Amino acid sequence: MPRTGRPRAFNRDEAVTAAMHLFWEHGYESTSLAQLRAAMGDISAASFYAAFESKEALFREVVDEYISSYGQVSESFRDTSIPPRAAIEQGLRRSAKMQTERSHPLGCLLVLSAVTCSPEQNHIQEMLAKERERVRSWLKACIDRAVANGDLTDSTDIAMLVTLFETFLRGISSQARDQVPYEEIDSAITQLMKVWDILSAKTGDQGKI
Amino acid sequence: MPRTGRPRAFNRDEAVTAAMHLFWEHGYESTSLAQLRAAMGDISAASFYAAFESKEALFREVVDEYISSYGQVSESFRDTSIPPRAAIEQGLRRSAKMQTERSHPLGCLLVLSAVTCSPEQNHIQEMLAKERERVRSWLKACIDRAVANGDLTDSTDIAMLVTLFETFLRGISSQARDQVPYEEIDSAITQLMKVWDILSAKTGDQGKI
DNA sequence: TGACTTCTGGATCGATTAGTATAAAATTAA
DNA sequence: TTAATTTTATACTAATCGATCCAGAAGTCA
Known part of the structure; x- marks a missing residue:
């Protein structure tokens, strides 16, 4: 949580959820950065990499998010x-x-x-x-x-x-x-x-x- | 079967089998033309397109080949x-x-x-x-x-x-x-x-x- | 105000994607 | 030998891939 600096123009959580849906539907490799950025609120490449480091790092985050939400069904x-x-x-x-x-x-x-x-x-x-x-x-x-x-x-x-x-x-x-x-x-x-x-x-x- | 012309330098059937193994292992999209050509006997792009028309056409051929070989198990x-x-x-x-x-x-x-x-x-x-x-x-x-x-x-x-x-x-x-x-x-x-x-x-x- | 911090728009990177143009090479048929 | 046919090597598209650079915008803090 940055206390100073220009505030992020998009909702990070919503962006991760949008990315999750794309990766889920099309798979890791077949989902392009362009598709991701478009679905995450038409964010720029710079914004993407500033917030998520890389495509792979985002995917790992998406997997974590999936496990702690939809994936909970297997907790049974x-x-x-x-x-x-x-x-x-x-x-x-x-x-x-x-x-x-x-x-x-x-x-x-x-x-x-x-x-x-x-x-x-x-x-x-x-x-x-x-x-x-x-x-x-x-x-x-x-x-x-x-x-x-x-x-x-x-x-x-x-x-x-x-x-x-x-x-x-x-x-x-x-x-x-x-x-x-x-x-x-x-x-x-x-x-x-x-x-x-x-x-x-x-x-x-x-x-x- | 062409009756005239320069003979093909690689075995077409073997090439299809090699392509099948690649598509099978890595999937359609994640298998690149470069990988395919390398596995098919280091053939050139020109040779590839002359013999198979396109990546998609080759894949269809591969699917047919799969069905009539390994896929026979479901004939039971x-x-x-x-x-x-x-x-x-x-x-x-x-x-x-x-x-x-x-x-x-x-x-x-x-x-x-x-x-x-x-x-x-x-x-x-x-x-x-x-x-x-x-x-x-x-x-x-x-x-x-x-x-x-x-x-x-x-x-x-x-x-x-x-x-x-x-x-x-x-x-x-x-x-x-x-x-x-x-x-x-x-x-x-x-x-x-x-x-x-x-x-x-x-x-x-x-x-x- | 001005220093500091963070994010964004836009241009761009080199590598790779599937696919093509061209002309020489290698064969058969006449 | 020559014409016709097909495959070859080589070079080359245009588009897209993930990722980076930089200048400026937009905030906080002193």
């Missing part, structure tokens, strides 16, 4: 106040809901905005891969908890279950981009969760849950 | 010589196998190579979307057949089932890119197919299949 996976099964189901449903909303680009920014890029931008891919890995670790922790709880047996193939849910979760981004409506994905989730019930039903304690 | 979905359930299972397993092979870029070219792009290349996205839609229609036909067969009840939510398998299928591309091994995806498929068995078990005729 690490919500230990609800049973593991409910946490996973909620995480999937909220992700599907968010990714199909029309008020912003379809799909997940972390999954889509740098799936492919030139070799020079490999670190951008790796940065997003790390964020996706975090979500995956929450999913795993969730299933670990279920095994510890006794919701799932000790013999449960944890890696397999993580991959099952995670693969579906990643697929939502692609489906959302192809205009598959929320309702269809939502019913698919209902069906997918029955896999869990099959496994938990096999647990010794009782026949059904 | 329309193989009516095997039962619908087996067709789907085989399609998923073969896709997972192919997408995790290390002899070529990871994931599926149709899903990855233009998920995001600049507005000017929207027609490229749409072209790939059409190809993905074809695969989806085969999946749907497969499930329609199962309902017609009596493998699944008339009350089966077909759209939901298509979305369930298709979402998982799309997710494989993302998982493969993140280095998830084939074996894990394969066991997840085994588990996913149990959803089918739940539904088919409910069919009147007998209790289990």
